[in-house]
Every structure is written in C-alpha cells, then in structure tokens.
Amino acid sequence: MNDLPGEFGRHLARDRRRSAHTVRAYEATAVRLIQFLGEHWGEAIAPAALGKVSAADLRAYLAHRRGQGLGNASAARELSAVRTFLKWVGGDDASPRIKGPRVKKGVPRPVAPADAVALAEEVAEDAAEPWIGARDWAILLLLYGAGLRIGEAVGLTGAVLPLGETMAVTGKRDKTRIVPLLPQVRDAIDDYVAASPWPVDRGEALFRGAKGGPLSAGVVRKSVQAARTRLGLTDRTTPHALRHSFATHLLGRGADLRQLQELLGHASLSSTQIYTAVDAAHLLDVYRNAHPRA
Template sequence: MIREDILDAWRAHLADGRRRSPHTVRAYVAAAARLLDAEADRRTWASLAFIDTATLRDQLARRRAEGLSNASAARELSALKGFIAFARRQAGVEDAAPPRMRGPRIKKGLPRPVTPDDALNLALEVAADGSEAWIGSRDRAVLLLMYGAGMRIAEALSLRGHALPLGETLTVTGKGSKQRVVPLLPVVRDAIADYAKLCPWPIEPDGPLFIGAKGGPLSQGMVQKAMARARTVLGLPASATPHALRHSFATHLLGAGADLRSLQELLGHASLGSTQIYTKVDAATLLDVYREAHPRERR
C-alpha cells in the first residue's frame, strides 16, 4: 500500500465511522502521517499492526524534542493508539488493543468565565468594530448565541438557513452528531434576526446561517479575530475567547441555581463528569468575590 491510501482509509474511518469533528480528523490524520514518515518501512496494515510500545515512545520523544506540550503530546499519543488499533482491525489481528503506554500528566485548569457585563460588552464591541454594519451585526449575533445558549463555536457556525425564523428553542447538532434542544433568549433571537435583515448575501435554507464577507461560510478564525480585537479594547485577558462564552453560560446558570443534569443536557456533555467541573468554577468565582470584599484574606 502507499502512504496516501493508508491515510485516506484512516481519515474515512474517523470522519464517517467515528463521526469525529473536522478539527479532530485533521489532527489525528496528521499524527498518523508523521508516524508513517518516521517508520518508512511500514506500508502495510500488517506491519503497522505490530508497532510496539518502544516505537510509540520513540515517536513521542521525537515530537517532544520539537517542543510539543504535555497536552499536545497526550493528544498525539491518543491519535496514534487509535491509528494502531485501526491498523490491527484492518490486518485481521484478533487482539485489536493498541500498545499500552501512559501519556504525560496534564494539569487541568479551570475554565475562565467572563462576567455577564463583559460578555455583553464584547458583543457590543464586535458590533461597533465590524468593517460593515452587517458584519458587526453578524459577529454580535454569533457571540450572543454562544453566551446565551452555551453553544460551541463550531455548533453556532454549523447552523443552516432553515433555522430561520427562530423560535423559542433551537435544535443543535453537537459532537458525535448528537442533537440537543436549547432555549433561545429574546435578545439572542433579535440579534440573529437583525443580522439576517442586514446580510447582503442570500441566506439559503440549506446554506450556512452565518455568512462570511465574500459570501461563503463564516470561519471560526474570523470570529476569534473579532473577539481578540474586542477583548483588547475592553482590557480583558487572553482567556476571554469565544469558548469562554460557553463556560460563562454554564457558570452563570449554575450560580443561578441550575442543577447539573439540566446543565449537562444544555451543554450536550456525554457524561456528567464533564459538567461537574463547573461546580469548581462557581466555587472559585465565589472565592474571588470573597477575597475582593475582604482584602485581608488575600494570602
């Protein structure tokens, strides 16, 4: 087999068989490509199937020498284990489990939410900063959708034109093609309606709801750049990213008394454990408020 055939099969498995996100597919295929380049004599499923722990360790060492962080190294190892398990199934090996190898420890930091006022100010700033009125209106609508409905940026940008006109709820397709229903606040509905009226490009039912300046789908990078400019103007930290708006949605709902199960459904988390981190965020926020109110406690 040639290198490209192997990578194409792996790509198809990830995208079609496992329904991984485009971002994950690109990262996992790139990891497999690097392994194939390093192990140039392995060009069959059978030879790939018997890659051992020592080979994996050598590959990770090469990547770490390039400056790979712990988090990226852990992701690379996960991708390679999946690739080897796939190769073993393709080769008909009875035991498809990949070699055992423990990844680097990752210290998980708590999500950094923004305040409700900061979230609204960010939306206002991107609206004012738009090169055209409709672009500013579009960016404001996207940010309010992420903050007001707890959507991931990829989920917001994957919405199609047939979502219009918006009702009180919206069906969202999240990771693993799992669908959930989220409520839409009037301010979010109004922001999206305002954008749709101003948009100079036709919003087709089967086309993207959010359109880029040249008429194609709006990219994540453009939203990230707009928010980066806005947070600089407002003096907010680099942690104030589009994804931080989703964290803020969760944290503020939890602080207002939402229960974890309801929050899990709204966020589209597969497990309750992913949602439980927000209990720590809420406690950390309360502690910050306490320390601010009692300066002598800042130790």
C-alpha cells in the first residue's frame, strides 16, 4: 500500500502522459486520501478497501481539506485527482459521484493565489500534449507572477532568452518596461522551451501554437474558459483577471502605487489607482467575515 501512490504516479506519467507537476500533485493527493481514510475509518487501508469509498467519505475528506485552508478551485482539483486515483485502483464504479464546490457569483474579485495556481494546473493538465501543457503553465504564471497582459505574453520572442532575474516587455503604445521574474516563472518558461518541438529563434515567437505558428491569445482564453467551468469559478476568471490579481496582491502587501504603475505598464497613475478600491473592498470583506462586531 505504501507504494500505491507511486505506482499511480508512474501510470500517469507513462500511460496518461501527464506533466511532472501534475504527477507530483496527484501522488500527493493519493497519499493524503489514504492517510485520511486510515484515520477516518480507524484501520489500515488495503487497496481493496478503496473500492468501498462512499460519497460521505469523500465529502468528509473535502471538509477536512477545506479546514486546512483549501479554496473552492483547489478543492475541485483535489476532488478530480481523488476520482482519477480511485478509478485507477478499482474501475469507474469505485469513484462515487458527488458535486464539486461552486463559487457564488458576485462583484469582481481578485483570483485567490491558490485558485490562480489551480486554474493554471487545470489548463496545463487538459492540454493535448505535454509540451503544450508546459507552454500554458508558463504563460499563466507570467500573467499571475509578472503581471503581463495576455497579448504581451504571446507577443514575446526568443530574444528574451536566456532568462535572467528581469525581462523587458513591450506593452501598449510600444512602451517597454522591465518586470522581475520569480524563479518559478523562469523555471516554467525554461521547462517549456526544453519541451517544445519547435526551435526558438530570436526573431520568432517564443510561444507556439500546436502547428508551430505564433500562439493566439484566443487559444489561451478558450482553455481558461473551459478550466474555470470545471473548477466552478465565475466567468470573471479570465487571463486578464490573473494580471489584476498580481496587482491587487502586491498592493495588499504594501507595494507603492508608483512602483505598481511601472510594473503594470500603465500610462497614467489613475489607471493603477483602481486597485486601491479593489483592495479596500477585499479588506472590508475580510473584516465583515472575521470581526465579531462587524
């Protein structure tokens, strides 16, 4: 039983051609599920017992994970991983049907960090080829981790390579700005370049479509739309919403408005100031939900 999650991971990599990131995430979910069931049932878990997991068991597991701080989109992905694991162990009937979490529609809000990562993971996992999954993962991390517009991301060329701690980005009105690159973002781009079947020349598009031409922003938007539906996120969860989240989360952690204006490539400070209202609304929600006298 100890190596069952490892065997599951090898199946995903070998037979399902899942990315290394997805394999790690699904293996970790399998480990967590087995540990939870052992405590929940009060007995050691044998592989045959996994075929007896009930809808109530899965709801209890999700409640346990939500208690550990899992957001709605992350919980939906966790449930998807659990279902995949149970079906692998015991067939289609081994995974009981329960409804995944849903997000209530409301006023626009930044995408939570865990949900932004879950969205990127879902898009990457659903890709037709591993290299396309690596491409989509890199692009969405650029939007969320560096604040790029989707048009700026797909407009990058091979001239940005090799990557350093910063990247020059040409935005609206041909204005160039310098954005910092987190190590995770650099690694994601490097992984995509290594996996891509197309050569990366300085004057050619960095991100390629399935047939080798420059990637269209519409392809990314379509993939995000499908992923957010599966995760139960609202239709406001778009590629541009990841850029908004980048800005709002930086502001919430004390970033200066002028610095944020430079990072986003806004022509005027008034464009950046909208995030002060968004952040204030978010803080008010936290206050109302947490303060005993709110």
